[in-house]
Amino acid sequence: MGEGVWAISYWELAIRIVLSVAAGGLVGLEREWSNRAAGFRTHILVCVGATSIMLLSIYGFSEFADEANVRMDPARLAAQVISGIGFLGAGAIMRNGFTISGLTTAASLWVVAAIGLCVGAGFYFVSLLTTFVVLFSLFLLNRWEKRFFSVKRRQKLEMNVCCQSGHLGEIVRLMETNGVVVVEMNVDKKESSESEKSDNRVNVHFKLKIKDGDMLVKLVDQLATHPYILSFRQLVSNPA
Template identity: 50%
Template sequence: MWIQDAHYLEITLRLLLATLLGGLVGLEREQSNRPAGFRTHILVCVGSALIMLISIYGFEEYIKERSQYGYVVADPARLAAQVVSGIGFLGAGTILVHGFAIRGLTTAASLWVVAGIGLALGAGFYFGAILSTGLVLLSLVVLNRFESAVLHKSYFHRLVLKMEDQPGKLGEIATKLGEQNVNIRKLSIEEASQTDPDTVRLVLNIRIPNTVSMAILVDQLRSLDGVKEVSIDK
């Protein structure tokens, strides 16, 4: 028999735990509407655990046969090590560029960590896998709320402009914001309405220094040619 009967229960436990722990991390990413969500994280974690299990148990019969002719050196980490480098290609696919902002770095990092959790489960390192999952969820859920509530509350705002669709208008607005040391974190452009194709709606996530007055900034933007409406939310 290729795998000893005593190993089947252990293999089942490790793969089920990989499904559970990977799914917990993926569920948070799914709720945050990220590119890689619930199923992707499960697949990465289970796949990593499976590769680790193959490294441990997949060559038992070969090692047993070869050991009859001499000493055989087995390295279970050799096959699993390819997961660490290979997961980078999948993580890169979740990184997206939106205007001046880059999104997906956290999701790429969570995929990389989930791959590590899967390898740990495949190797039977349950304590490290469970503890790592708890720390990842703490970072993604609790610390994310802390960051939004404490670090971003006083500095980051959502700026919405309704303006005419003219060449160079975006650069003019960016220049005006740059003069006030306003940092553009994210930008999106969409049609203001189907009935008025010459008007666009510009949405920017910006960071405003404490020395800049929001009221003055809004007035300066309203004074630009082609800008019809300006609103800002905290």
């Protein structure tokens, strides 16, 4: 390799790769523990890949550093990592009805790529500090958020019910009896098929405020056996 700023020892290269494995793996463990699509190995691969590209961008072309017509730009390949990591993040985001999930996982993939770039550039303090902040956010802030904001979380249910006089009111009273607050209710007749309309069926969208998971499980059990409810879908509002 060349001399000066463009030179790096094999020992230093190995340290940076191992550090990127550790940083990406720590973040990936939390995602694996939460049973997300992108987990332990995916985060390691993203972080190591970003580190390798950063190392390549800085030191991979050192033999051309002394050429008169060559201008070294260590940030060029790194910039492509930042923009290119988006396709992995998009693959982790899924939409199911009213629900969008995977945003936190997509963000964690993006940030481990940034951590990998920092490690590859030898920006150790920032890479370690960022890893700590990410783990603090995913582990501790996640628990704090669930504890203090669970009351504000909304659950959405889509039901196909028998549209007879008093049936819908009875379903609403059942929810309120279980401590569930009906925030919003929309009757959607357009989505019902002709056969459903002839059988007096209707689709109803509920937006509910539920305090905890036990209350939700109890409500779902009762709705599943209710004679006026033909089918329903539970759509959790804010999965990470």
